[in-house]
Amino acid sequence: MLEIDIKRVLPGFSLEVEFSMEREIVAILGPSGCGKTMTLKCIAGLMQPDEGRITLDGKVFFDSERGINLPSQERRVGFVLQNYALFPNMTVYKNVAFGMRHRPDEEIHERIMELMYMMRLSGLEHRYPRQLSAGQQQRVALARSLAFEPEVLLLDEPFSALDTVGRRKLEEELQDIRQFYDGYVLFVTHNLAEAYKLSSKIAVYEAGSILQYGDKQQVVDTPCCRTVAHLTGAGNLMDGLVTDVKRNIVKVWIPGLEQHFRLIKKNGINLCKGQEVTIGIRPEYIRMTDEVTENSFKARVTKAIEEVSVYTYRFSGSNQDNHAFHLEASISKGMAPGLSVGQSCCLYLSPERLFVTPD
Template sequence: MSYVTINQVTKTYENQVVLNNISLTLQKGEFATLLGQSGCGKSTLLRSIAGLEEVDRGSILVDQKNITHLSPRRREVGMVFQSYALFPNMTVFDNIAYGLKMKKESNIKSRVQNMIDMVDLTGKEGAYPHQLSGGQQQRVALARALVMKPKVLLLDEPLSALDAKIRKNLQKELKRIQRELEITTIFVTHDQEEAMTLSDKIFIMNQGIIVQSGAPSEIYTSPLNTFVAKFIGNYNVLNINVFNKLVGNIELKGHEVAIRPEVLELLPVAQDILTTQDNWAIGGFIRDISMTGNVLRYEVETDGSILHVDSLHHQRKILEKGSHVHILIPKKECIVL
């Protein structure tokens, strides 16, 4: 039985459809990510679950309870925003305790202290938001949501304002806390790497619809269409006729072919390379080289088409810009769209 069910939800703004008949399900304890470009509807869907947006049609169920028309405070969901939204005149302790005090809950001190320990803010109880780093402020916002013991935790790009190193650390902490509490979580981001790192399940959105969903490995290795291939994995995407001409093949049928840059291999032209049962071999020359961390990305032109080839940057000789090369294309790695 699904723990969260979004059933045919539609939302429009001034005759513009923002959410177009969206349906999805989550199991209890899953970490799901809504992934997509700005304006695709992912934050609107999250706000609709939180009750901050009223949907035009459809239903939202949490733990088999229909919350579609309930007020936000009756939905038993917690939300963390990108902007933190902390009370500047309250200490860390009081910010976290605020919701508990409003509901006149019991054992407030111990519950808040336990949450402070969980998010690694011990010793900062008396600090004010302006005395904290961005990462620490985000931990306070997370603790404030979690201390209320929500059935579902909603996270709207909570790490996007942080620098890269802090962001990486908080990703690990967020995943640890989510696993420890076994809380069903829906995370919004436009960052593919972040989605891959955190998620049990990813829902890719485009223009108000879900275009593909599945486990990170499934999404990455088996894109269903051109949009997903270009968005999620920096695939090389070639028109089917162009590709067939390039490799001297007439068998592949479809619209386009997608190939991940890391499955391609570059070899110097000095080596005698031929097409085999497993690989196509084509010639080209290196137009450009860029480096992202430990990965070298080669931009290779071949018969008027451009292919990107990713290679680990290590001790072996780096091929030079302008060099003529062979490109090995594994046949089993070519995905027809």
């Protein structure tokens, strides 16, 4: 198990995070400047926390109380930087071999040829980084980090310099890596789709802290607060008042829609009658329906965007007391007709898809 419990204070910013992971892929998701890369650097030994502890399967990397801070070369951590950090004056072969320079030549050659094949780099051994595409450079950086068989693999924004096609190919390759690398993989991203596709768990960062950490589906479907909801793309949020709680069934009055909504309580959150809450739903979970029933309502389109496979609609309105609502729905083209601004339709918010937060 990789366990991290660290604090690092800088002028105008502090990082204080605690989490652990098994031999799996974990994504650190958050905006720029929230401490994602700093966390990786502390694990790799490139930056020293002010206090705390980092351990890997019982081996202590860092312990401020005991005065332990292992040098990076003793941690067996592979780190792929955002800019790849390849040596421009070295060939692909020599770049990959760099981390193995203290091993016998025959062993180095065998390992490099194995990685060339695995990373689809065969035939490029004698090229220089400037002669490679961005995707090829990224694969070389990955091969170099894997060459010495690290226990932990850290990836800092691995897709940021790639186009759509290159990003998709590298995503597939990272998934394939799990077939021959069963270590700990921790990668940084600000893209939810990347985090969800590649990881088993997601840690949501904001301003140097972890707001939520857990199974990716749980983080996406049941954000713990408004900030996590926005960071994970679940920005359809409405203020409400709890009017009834029966076991895991909750009824919430939404003033903006002048209507009750029924939802299923998740995450063991404690709610009581009369409590002010926020309810929300992801845009892709909103459905169109033909009739007004429980959890459905009529709404007018204020913006319509046609995308490749979905229509993205924005709805807004307010009642006589100036309580407003704003919703965005992403609906498959095969599930609904195209609507224009000003048209109305009936929307359904499934009780199973709604989430509630106390803030």
